[in-house]
Amino acid sequence: MSATIIDGAAVARRIRAEAAAGVATLDRPPGLATILVGDDPASAVYVRNKRRLCVEAGMRDLHRHLDGDVTEVDLAAVLDELAQDEAVTGILLQLPLPPHLDAASLIARIPPEKDVDGLTEASAGRLALGRPGLRPCTPAGVLALLDAYQVKLAGAEAVVVGRSDLVGRPMAALLLRRDATVTVCHSRTRDLEAVCRRADVLVVAAGRPGLVGAGAVKPGASVIDVGIHRGPDGLRGDVDFEAVRAVAGAVTPVPGGVGPMTIAMLLANTVTAARRLGQPGH
Numbered sequence: 207m208s209a210t211i212i213d214g215a216a217v218a219r220r221i222r223a224e225a226a227a228g229v230a231t232l233d234r235p236p237g238l239a240t241i242l243v244g245d246d247p248a249s250a251v252y253v254r255n256k257r258r259l260c261v262e263a264g265m266r267d268l269h270r271h272l273d274g275d276v277t278e279v280d281l282a283a284v285l286d287e288l289a290q291d292e293a294v295t296g297i298l299l300q301l302p303l304p305p306h307l308d309a310a311s312l313i314a315r316i317p318p319e320k321d322v323d324g325l326t327e328a329s330a331g332r333l334a335l336g337r338p339g340l341r342p343c344t345p346a347g348v349l350a351l352l353d354a355y356q357v358k359l360a361g362a363e364a365v366v367v368g369r370s371d372l373v374g375r376p377m378a379a380l381l382l383r384r385d386a387t388v389t390v391c392h393s394r395t396r397d398l399e400a401v402c403r404r405a406d407v408l409v410v411a412a413g414r415p416g417l418v419g420a421g422a423v424k425p426g427a428s429v430i431d432v433g434i435h436r437g438p439d440g441l442r443g444d445v446d447f448e449a450v451r452a453v454a455g456a457v458t459p460v461p462g463g464v465g466p467m468t469i470a471m472l473l474a475n476t477v478t479a480a481r482r483l484g485q486p487g488h
């Protein structure tokens with residue numbers, strides 16, 4: 207018995223089509239402002255994909271590319287301008303930023319209504335308290351994948367490996383909201399394998415290639431690999447895919463798993479933001 211391979215590319219295509227249908231119901235097309243600072247090649251690929259799929263969904267691509275040595279003051283001014291601009295529905299500041307820039311204080315300039323990445327304090331607070339708000343794209347995409355494959359979450363043992371602001375923390379919050387019993391592991395966790403082996407749903411967002419092997423997976427578990435690493439033989443994730451697929455019930459591949467879902471949820475968030483911005487007083 208070998209695991210079901212979770213087809214993130216296919217689910218993402220469906221969600222992008224729904225976003226495009228949502229765009230068609232709006233009075234005017236949403237505008238997505240992506241901001242790329244510097245020339246990190248991986249970031250350039252991700253931003254290019256986001257822009258292409260934004261246009262494919264019928265949205266306006268309002269991209270800004272800034273030099274890697276841009277000052278914090280100048281980047282702040284760009285964010286403030288986009289925050290004011292009525293044509294801008296969503297603002298995405300691609301991370302990581304060069305080390306001379308303080309990501310937290312820059313993200314704080316994004317109005318929560320335009321925070322399609324779900325990274326502001328307001329969005330994180332709304333998620334933590336279970337209030338309506340824009341959710342971080344990658345964890346939202348993981349949840350959408352689990353739902354698409356009808357993985358039961360209520361009462362399930364869910365283990366999240368990683369506690370980043372971008373993925374691990376919001377992932378745990380979303381799973382908790384869905385009534386899973388949630389454990390968060392990190393670099394100081396004792397006996398990672400033993401904790402992971404309890405999981406019915408295992409979400410790995412550690413940023414370490416091949417960290418999770420077959421010994422960390424309970425037979426039949428659903429394993430979601432958020433990691434993405436460029437090696438000599440192409441892309442790989444945080445999960446040893448070939449080993450784990452022999453044990454798991456379902457597993458995501460890299461590429462073609464969580465990556466495309468991140469972009470699909472960004473488009474979905476942008477439609478949501480456009481609807482809410484279109485309701486003054488909200």
Ligand SMILES: Nc1nc(=O)c2c([nH]1)NC[C@@H]1CN(c3ccc(C(=O)N[C@@H](CCC(=O)O)C(=O)O)cc3)C=[N+]21
Nearest residue numbers: 251252255299300301302323343461462463465466468
């Ligand atoms: N503010 C911010 N928001 C983000 O959402 C964000 C970010 N910063 N920084 C980096 C991570 C990473 N990320 C990915 C998006 C798409 C793929 C993706 O499309 N992956 C394809 C492969 C693409 C390729 O060929 O490289 C796949 O897995 O099939 C991967 C990774 C978004 N991130």
